[in-house]
Amino acid sequence: MKIGFIGTGNMGRILIEAFIEAKVTSPSSIYITNRTIGKAKAIQEEHPNVNLCRTVEGLISEVDYLFVCVKPLDIHPLLIKLKSQLSKEQCIISITSPLSVEQIESIVPCQVARVIPSITNRALSGVSLITVGQSCTEKTQHDIEKMLQKISTPVYIQNNVTRVASDIVSCGPAFFSFLLQRFIDAAVRETEINEEQATKLASEMLIGMGNLLEKGHYTLPTLQEKVCVKGGVTGEGIKVLEREIGTLFIHLFQSTHSKYFEDIEEVKEQFHLL
Known part of the structure; x- marks a missing residue:
């Protein structure tokens, strides 16, 4: 099975390196290219057996599965350029x-799927979201x-939940790392703990919490119940969170969906050119 990657930016590189580490296929069966070829070359320098292709056309002629890891508005012109070279045995996998x-x-004319990965896939964990076309x-x-099973837990989704599922799986690590950093910053500001120690404690806490959930010891509600002793310190902290978070996450999802629908309209304009 030969796998190609068009685009070696952040997410493209994460997938390539995860595939290599998880032995999804041999490095010699991975083909990569990028508009700025130096980015792709940097990956090949770290993984010499990976095939560096100077052109997209050269890559397509070699692969069975083609991950397209470019910006949404770059996909339409790319497909127009390449459609005559694709066969029905091949499969394009968009990650946008x-x-x-x-x-x-x-x-x-080929088979089509969409896979929305997460940065957590680099640790061979987390979720990847799948939608397959009728052509598959x-x-x-x-x-x-x-x-995807080798780097994540694959979950099938429908178009109507694409954005919210992406917010949770793909954007979630950024959202919660932001909150965790603010948690650490406040601890350093309000107490005598230093940033290094606070970061270490908070990071290990998050890893431990993830392990508790993964192993099924607790659910999110029961975690709160077990830690939040009546009349205790945790309970006072929860009261502050309840009071001050308010509609924060509602506004977050409203904002991401608003941008998503803007992107959809821009993409539709391209496809209406057909």
Whole structure:
């Protein structure tokens, strides 16, 4: 199974390195390219057996599965450029949420899927979100699942929950790392603990909490119940959170969805050119 990656920015590189570490396929069966070829070359320098392709056309001629890891508005012109070179045996896998598999299928003759990864996949953990097109065969779907199972927990989603699922899985690490950093900053500001120690304690706490949830010892509500002793310090902290968080996360989802719908409209304008 030969796998290609067009785009070696943050998420493209995360997938490439996770695939190599998890032995999804051999490095010699991975083909990469990037508009700025130096970014792709930097990956090959670290993983010499990975194939560096100078052109997208050269990459397509080699691979069975093609991950497209470029910006949403760059995908349409790329598909127009490449559609005559793609065969029905190949599969394009987009990693961007504003484009539906149906839109991509309207242009290319090959099979189409969408996979929305997470930075947590670099640690061979977390979730990856899958949507497959009608063009996908059972074998292709099985192959995609098998790839992703080695770096994540694959979850199938429908178009109507694409954004919120992406917010939780893909954006969530950034959101909660921001909150954790503010938690640490406040601890340093209000007490005598230093930033290094506070960061160490908070990071280990988060890892430990994740392990508790992963192993099924507690759910999120029961975690609160077990730690929050009646009349204790934790309870006072929870009162502050209840009072001050308010509609914070409602506004967060409203904002991400607003931007998402803007992106969808921009993408639609491109596809209406057909």
